[in-house]
Amino acid sequence: MKPTSAAPSVAPAVEAEGVSRRYGDVAALAEASFRLEAGRFLTVLGPSGSGKSTLLRLIAGFEAPDAGRLRLYGRPVEAIPPHRRSVGMVFQRLALFPHMTAAENVAFPLRMRRWDARDIPARVARFLSLVRLDGLGARRPHELSGGQQQRVAIARALVFEPELLLLDEPLAALDAKLREEMQLEFRRIQRELGVTTINVTHDQREALVMSDRVIVMDQGRILQDADPETLWREPAHAFVAGFLGVGAFLDGVAAEGPALAIAGATLPGRAPAGRAAPAPGARARGSLRADRVRLAGAGATPAGCHAAAPALVEDAIFEGDRILYELRLPTMGGARLRAIDRDPGAHARHAPGAAVTAGWARDDMILFDAD
Amino acid sequence: MRGGWLHWTVAALAAAFLAAPSLVVLGASFTAGNIVAFPPEGFSLRWYGQVLSSTALRGAFLRSLEVAAVCTAVAIPAGTLAAVALARWRFRRATAIQLYLLLPFTVPLIGSGIGLMLLFGELRLLGAVWPVGLAACVINLPFMIWAVAASVNGLDPELERAAANCGAGPAQTFLLVTLPAVAPGVVAGALLMFILALNEFLVSLLLVDARTVTLPVHVYNSIRAVITPDLAAVSSIFVLAAAAAIWALDRLVGLDIFLKAK
Numbered sequence: 001m002k003p004t005s006a007a008p009s010v011a012p013a014v015e016a017e018g019v020s021r022r023y024g025d026v027a028a029l030a031e032a033s034f035r036l037e038a039g040r041f042l043t044v045l046g047p048s049g050s051g052k053s054t055l056l057r058l059i060a061g062f063e064a065p066d067a068g069r070l071r072l073y074g075r076p077v078e079a080i081p082p083h084r085r086s087v088g089m090v091f092q093r094l095a096l097f098p099h100m101t102a103a104e105n106v107a108f109p110l111r112m113r114r115w116d117a118r119d120i121p122a123r124v125a126r127f128l129s130l131v132r133l134d135g136l137g138a139r140r141p142h143e144l145s146g147g148q149q150q151r152v153a154i155a156r157a158l159v160f161e162p163e164l165l166l167l168d169e170p171l172a173a174l175d176a177k178l179r180e181e182m183q184l185e186f187r188r189i190q191r192e193l194g195v196t197t198i199n200v201t202h203d204q205r206e207a208l209v210m211s212d213r214v215i216v217m218d219q220g221r222i223l224q225d226a227d228p229e230t231l232w233r234e235p236a237h238a239f240v241a242g243f244l245g246v247g248a249f250l251d252g253v254a255a256e257g258p259a260l261a262i263a264g265a266t267l268p269g270r271a272p273a274g275r276a277a278p279a280p281g282a283r284a285r286g287s288l289r290a291d292r293v294r295l296a297g298a299g300a301t302p303a304g305c306h307a308a309a310p311a312l313v314e315d316a317i318f319e320g321d322r323i324l325y326e327l328r329l330p331t332m333g334g335a336r337l338r339a340i341d342r343d344p345g346a347h348a349r350h351a352p353g354a355a356v357t358a359g360w361a362r363d364d365m366i367l368f369d370a371d
Numbered sequence: 372m373r374g375g376w377l378h379w380t381v382a383a384l385a386a387a388f389l390a391a392p393s394l395v396v397l398g399a400s401f402t403a404g405n406i407v408a409f410p411p412e413g414f415s416l417r418w419y420g421q422v423l424s425s426t427a428l429r430g431a432f433l434r435s436l437e438v439a440a441v442c443t444a445v446a447i448p449a450g451t452l453a454a455v456a457l458a459r460w461r462f463r464r465a466t467a468i469q470l471y472l473l474l475p476f477t478v479p480l481i482g483s484g485i486g487l488m489l490l491f492g493e494l495r496l497l498g499a500v501w502p503v504g505l506a507a508c509v510i511n512l513p514f515m516i517w518a519v520a521a522s523v524n525g526l527d528p529e530l531e532r533a534a535a536n537c538g539a540g541p542a543q544t545f546l547l548v549t550l551p552a553v554a555p556g557v558v559a560g561a562l563l564m565f566i567l568a569l570n571e572f573l574v575s576l577l578l579v580d581a582r583t584v585t586l587p588v589h590v591y592n593s594i595r596a597v598i599t600p601d602l603a604a605v606s607s608i609f610v611l612a613a614a615a616a617i618w619a620l621d622r623l624v625g626l627d628i629f630l631k632a633k
């Protein structure tokens with residue numbers, strides 16, 4: 001078996017410093033900087049077109065950055081062509097070789113990397129087994145189901161023990177149930193092999209479920225880099241707050257406190273973690289997660305709330321384990337709010353058209369500068 | 372299905388119209404008489420026997436095979452590389468090359484034929500068989516390019532990136548991933564080139580002399596003397612050979628590859 005090259009233990013697996021890439025007028029990636037320690041699972045989360053695939057293409061070496069520096073395990077990679085980088089990738093459309101069997105697909109990286117031919121069959125069998133495809137090695141890709149093809153692609157990307165695994169939304173095309181199954185599968189394999197992984201997705205749930213760390217991107221920029229819980233609790237930008245979870249924004253003017261002034265009312269809130277609240281007098285938007293908004297009957301104030309406002313129920317959407325209320329605040333210029341009731345069986349449901357009171361604690365409303 | 376009968380009637384008429392010449396020739400080849408006639412006079416295989424025993428016909432047939440073989444052998448590498456290059460790399464002369472690909476429909480064959488005749492005459496190549504194959508290749512190459520381009524366009528561009536990611540250099544990627552993935556188009560194009568070269572008439576007529584006649588030219592020369600049923604037999608053999616090639620094409624790669632071109 002091929003000896004694994006001893007990676008310098010101190011250098012991070014990936015180190016990007018001001019990496020940029022333009023396509024014509026579009027800045028697909030603008031001065032991206034981050035470090036990823038070896039053995040970690042990082043997810044890059046962002047809407048379509050935010051530059052996620054561009055980042056992976058630069059790391060894999062299919063394209064070169066216009067500016068900035070990229071190091072893998074301490075080594076600058078600019079001069080290394082893609083086929084000499086120790087990076088495995090699972091492509092969005094999988095890109096299995098159609099004329100090869102599953103086993104030949106998995107053997108291909110070993111053949112190209114000149115492994116001893118006698119070691120290859122056992123190694124391929126081990127990795128087909130790792131992705132639970134025992135006995136299917138002789139099939140061509142078109143003879144396998146979508147989930148099975150996915151597993152072949154994973155085995156092919158991992159079989160040569162890459163220093164880094166890149167996943168370009170490989171789960172996006174799967175149906176919801178299979179996708180959740182494969183998310184856990186990826187996580188299991190990643191833990192089993194301990195391979196440093198960068199996963200790319202526009203699915204916030206996937207990012208939270210799978211990752212040690214999440215980078216949120218929008219329009220080629222990195223907006224936040226944090227672990228999933230911090231990201232969820234302490235969004236650093238209004239965009240991040242809007243992208244994760246279900247919620248709403250209240251637009252108004254920043255006030256002392258800090259607070260948000262809308263239509264004569266002053267609603268207490270707080271600054272984003274580690275940052276200043278918007279300057280008093282400036283336009284600001286308050287972010288309120290639906291699961292933090294509590295409802296009570298008209299005139300009453302929900303327990304434990306620092307702020308409350310009369311609300312009209314516009315819609316009450318039954319989602320099985322919860323009810324999502326779409327609300328309108330008539331005293332706040334008709335602003336919209338959302339509330340989630342996680343225990344729909346416990347008490348009476350508010351019907352559409354009902355007048356209620358919506359309330360929240362001070363720390364639940366985060367105040368951002370309006371863009 | 373309402374209106375279905377109309378479709379089928381039109382389709383059947385069109386098929387009959389297209390097949391009629393071949394059927395007439397096939398019928399005439401079985402005649403027992405001494406002149407070409409349809410419906411045939413009686414039934415016999417004597418003209419097929421005649422064909423098989425004629426050294427002139429056999430020689431012409433072998434030369435046609437040689438022409439087709441040369442044409443195909445040149446077309447496979449030339450057409451494949453051209454198609455891959457055209458589909459993969461955007462370059463400045465791309466539109467000019469696309470225009471060239473339309474040439475078989477725009478330049479009359481007699482024009483290309485005379486051009487090649489002058490060129491080959493200048494190069495002192497007239498009188499040999501292989502230059503006819505080369506000429507057939509030059510004229511028909513766009514068909515080869517189309518067939519391969521259909522396969523290349525159907526290829527996932529990420530496939531080659533995946534190969535590089537697996538550690539394959541550019542040459543290995545081309546040989547081990549790109550080529551096998553477009554192989555169906557190459558097979559289809561090669562068979563097509565073979566049939567086209569086997570049947571090639573007009574340009575051959577200008578390039579051959581008495582010692583190097585190909586089968587279609589031989590048949591044409593014979594018709595100008597006297598039309599005997601052995602020519603109908605030769606033509607039938609031709610039609611059957613072409614049909615066999617189309618059948619093989621369908622079995623090997625499927626005919627729909629031509630519908631996916633573009």
Ligand SMILES: Nc1ncnc2c1ncn2[C@@H]1O[C@H](COP(=O)(O)OP(=O)(O)O)[C@@H](O)[C@H]1O
Nearest residue numbers: 023026028046047048049050051052053054055
């Ligand atoms: N090859 C390309 N040519 C031109 N523009 C491109 C190319 N690749 C990406 N882009 C543009 O760069 C931006 C980021 O693209 P991409 O990295 O693919 O986003 P994502 O993977 O997050 O959806 C998009 O605006 C996209 O249109």
Ligand SMILES: [Mg+2]
Nearest residue numbers: 052053054169
């Ligand atoms: Mg993408």
